[in-house]
Amino acid sequence: MFIVWRKEWINEYESPWSIFEKVCLANHISRTEILKTLGIDEVKNIKTNLIGDKRKELIQLRGFDSKKLEEYLGEDLVSLNKSTISTILKPVEYYRKPIRTWLPQTLKWCPKCITNGYHSWLHQFSLVHSCPIHQIDLLSSCPKCLNQIPFLISDFALNEPFTCKCGCKLADFGCTPWSKWNLEVDIADSSVSKWIEESGGDDFNRLLFIPHISSIQHFTLEPRVKSKYFFGAKVVSMEDNLYRDEFDDEVYTENSRCFKAIDQYIRRKFIKKHLKCILMLQELRKNENEEFPPICPYAYAYVFWKQTLLRREHFYNNLVISRRKPGITVVTELIGSIIDDYKTMLFAHTNLSTYDNKEMFHWVINRVTSELCLNYFYEWLKIAANGAEQINVPNWDEVKMMVQNSIPRTIIKHNSDVRHKQKIEIIVPSLARTIHLNEFKCPLSTKTMKKSLFKMKSFKPISVAMRIYENPSDENKRIQSYVKQYVARLRI
Structure with a gap:
């Protein structure tokens, strides 16, 4: 032809x-x-x-x-x-x-x-x-x-x-x-x-980021954080089982510490005036012959942020950090796979598998985890007003999308050789926040409602079940049915 x-x-x-x-x-x-x-x-x-x-x-x-x-x-x-x-x-x-x-x-x-x-x-x-x-x-x-x-x-x-x-x-x-x-x-x-000009390559500098949410324009931004770290590294082998178990325990401890810090930050900045609202929602409190009171949007965002992040089955149970289970390396289980991606990339881009530089490793992973957790809370704030009013929660597919939207657009520049002085630069592309704290109206903020809180009783499913056990009356059965339907609307 x-x-x-x-x-x-x-x-x-x-x-x-x-x-x-x-x-x-x-x-x-x-x-x-x-x-x-x-x-x-x-x-x-x-x-x-x-x-x-x-x-x-x-x-x-x-x-x-x-x-x-x-x-x-x-x-x-x-x-x-x-x-x-x-x-x-x-x-x-x-x-x-x-x-x-x-x-x-x-x-x-x-x-x-x-x-x-x-x-x-x-x-x-x-x-x-x-x-x-x-x-x-x-x-x-x-x-x-x-x-x-x-x-x-x-x-x-x-x-x-x-x-x-x-x-x-x-x-x-x-x-x-x-x-x-x-x-x-x-x-x-x-x-x-500039990207093409730098295609000559640098044998030592590395960029840590998630490709599918990044833009080439981000890489030319001026770093917001420039930090020089001097780390002492020693020869190790990640193939050593004892070292690997010790490393996993440290990752869990660091993740726990990081989550607690973000949790405290959220409590101080967003919900310090709504702690009673959280108590009412988590303990399912209400007056004896009345319906459940309205849900505070701040309590809604905080409770379901924490429940899903820790992957707890029920929002009304005590959302505390438990001891590490076999096979679990992070407290924040919902975002565990994303943290694993960063860990894998960090090891692949450096000689961390040969040289122990835990200080550098934990600093980077904690930075990513903190931003991810905070972004995820903002995702809950976006839907809090409507979710609280409608008494419903997103399904797991929608939660997964919220997690994807929370992945940091941060670009971390670091060195491939962890034995030497580390200069870590962090580029954080600006992220427009559309949530303002004063745009939510708390329905429980009146003095009357706050006083009535102490008179309310907990109607958690276990409490209602005990009522049925002690007195299987029609009224108690009606209450059990009502609580079951209410809880079902808030089950993710």
Whole structure:
């Protein structure tokens, strides 16, 4: 097959996605025909058009023959891909994350760049959310049908070149499309330019952050915290069972201390005037022949924040820290997996598995844990007014989303060698707080209500059960039914 193509139509940082779309457009052929023509023998020998996604992927181009690509397109796209991706990912090459962490499986594109037939690897980079050239938001779904487009060479995902299955044209080139295809790529975003400039790499400095919630702009912010630490490290082996058990015990103790500090901070700043409200909710207090009193939003946020964070079954039990159970390494069980991710990354990015530098390790993990716990409390404050009024709580899927929203956007810069002087810098992107303490009205703040608190009785399920045991009257059974229904509305 003869293919109409010019090497200069391949631009700097361009991904194979737009290259192959242009090939389709210039030659009036399908993407499957391109794959069959330029593919490896295994692909060519497939009798049908049903080619698996692993042969249509655009990162390693495993379905393509590199020699055929160079012969037809004037460029070995396999090598070009590898070089471009390596440049972009160089600052985070020490992260032991799947490639899809950085280059997602769905297409991200600039609505202006694509009118010139251009899609960049920088668009596809997960830390980039706006076009580095035009500095406008990237799109990740079709403007018309809102469906996402797989980052593949696929006739099943797209219609004509640069056209969604629904018929929406992402770009319309007219009669002479190739007139727009030779571009001068000018990166206007200084944060992207700096990222690429630093792709030469630093063998010692490391960045600790969660990729899916981070933005490339964050890395150029001025650190809010600069701290120099001098640590004494000794040779250890994490494979030593005695040391590992001792280490896990210390992690649990540090996590407990960290949680208590945040708990006390919340009690002082947010709920010091609502301690009786908390008591009423947790002890399920009410007057004998009346319904439960209204729930204070501050008590609601605090009680359910603490219950879920500690993964306790019931909100009305005493929410105290228990002794460490086998297999449990943190008090804050709800966010245990997130803390584990940070721990794993910290060990992977440093030589902590060989050199004991617990002071540095605990300082970093406690910093992350504190911010995570506090952010999670703000998530409960957001829903407190409505939840307290409606007497309901989110389900576990919604709680998990609240946890995801609480993950710190903090970037911690540290050294890979923990034996030497550690200079730790912390970048904390500004986070707008939409909650104001004076916007909640406590329904229990009247003097009458506060006085009546001491006359109220506890109607915890165990207390009501004892009533039934002592006197199985119809009235006590009615009370038990009422309490059961009330508690059910507040069960996560």
